[in-house]
Amino acid sequence: MKLAPMIALGGLMLAGSFFMSSSGPAAAGDPAQGRKIANMCQTCHGVDGYARVPIAPHIGGEPQEYLEAQLMAYKTGQREHEMMSVVTASLSAQQISDVAAWYASHTAVATLPDGVDAEAAPQGCVSCHGANGISQLLDAPNLAGETNIYIDTQLKAFRRGHRQHDVMSEVAEGLSDAEIRRLADWYSAIELEINSPPG
């Protein structure tokens, strides 16, 4: 987690894509085992990671490192949610690696709405989350196609300190409600498709 800001900084100065090839310190996860665990995720997140309820994010095709870090944060109480704190309490570290591997084995494909130019993307977000809402580094989530209220809620949680992250806490601190909604609307309008792993 501590590496994230440095990676983000590098991404601003160099080609962001370089960092996609860096491998994180994540424990080895078994996607096949993770598929079984995903049964307890599917009502909200879908078995393929395409969310079925507005309160849940799309997690198919997210970086495994990000998924694992968030699940561990819930499990340890560093991040709290009335449902996810309950779910992660029953998962071992290995199960968390496995289910993160399952969802990460999918591929997220994002398409900007017709007639919308990537240049118009919120420039403060693109170095980590991409113009199209596909994560550019291991410690950032995809934002493409998330419910705008979900993104809005997370940014406000960062701004108030209810959720904490080295970069996001400070980014969110400077945003007004209206700016937050505008950023959320940008990423929410992007069409997301999640493709299953081959085989």
Next chain:
Amino acid sequence: MNNRILAGLLLGTMLSTPVLAQDNMDRLQNMQRTDATFTFIDQEGDRADALNDILQHINLPDGFEISLYAVVPDARSMSMAPQGTVLFAGTRKDKVWSIVDRDRDRVADEVKDFAPSVTFDIPNGPCFSPDGFLYIAERNRVLVFPAAEFFFESPDIAIGEVVPQGELIPVDEESFNHSARVCDIGPDGKLYISLGQPHNVQPAEKLELYDEIGIGGIIRINTDGSDREVFTRGVRNSVGQDFNPATGELWWTDNQVDGMGDDIPPGELNRQTAAGQHFGFPWTNSRVEIPAFKNVPRPEGVEFVEPQLELTAHAADLGMRFYHDSSFPERYHGGIFWAQHGSWNRTTPVGARVMFTALDEEGNAAGAEVFADGWLNDDTGEYRGRPMDIEFLPDGSMLISDDFAGAIWRIAYNPAPAE
């Protein structure tokens, strides 16, 4: 470079175009035009075909039939306009839908977003006053639209704020958890709004604040927002309420604690007979004690009201309505229908059905029975749909909103003629 400089860099490049949301609120309140346009939902094609395919799986009592009434994305709590010409459905996103059946063939032919000039924020709960004011309870604001039934065809519509943004609950308590509000106008003409508490079980240090504000409760206010009081205490997260038209008493459903196992605590259907009653949470869910509050002193001199019905654990009892029409058979008259949304983390999923209870001579719930089910695929544990709320058409047939399938279903009583 440190994080602060990084954050500064990011902020420096952030778009700073002002958002028009508040401008639009001001304009609308001054009866001015905006450039907002409608979003229409296609009522035919692949989406409708896929929804129609679900119908064959739904089980109903003899003589009833189900059909697709409308394709409505994310459809949540519903309110039928007093003249019966247009139905409104909220969402947990940023839309309220208006749903019209112009030719009265019991299938909606136009679904479009209501008041597109307004930036909504979880506008889950629409409710009408008998004189035609449409109230919409959002996450942290309550709006009113006078004569919405007649003005909904315009993207720019007269609007008022009953509770301004940030004053329904403290802004610091805002989240996406249990933030889908429902509202109703009571027989006293006041507005009743449920305020779910945003935790699984709230921490003890929140008790005082929540008790004072009515979080984990139901509040009532005058329709101009004045004289706010906590009407109901000891609620976890109620997303369904209705007044018994025969007695004026408020009944409501509640969602119970997760993480205590598959079979406890039971879901609840509650009957409230007096203002200020306490229903036990977070000390109890029904008769089940919540472990975290075992040693926290209970409020002094308060007796917890027990639920009328203890329902299948985790089935998620949501929207409810008394049946006060006549086209259903007599045994349903005066009883309560409600939607079970279905469980999200039970080992074997349960729910996704419509329930019913009659009332006995003392006006208590006689016992829960399944009225309609089949939205849960028992073989795979996957949902075909998830019923969320109940409303009725002027002809007495039932509408069921489904935020999973993105539909509103209709159930009518239409027995085959005798041979």
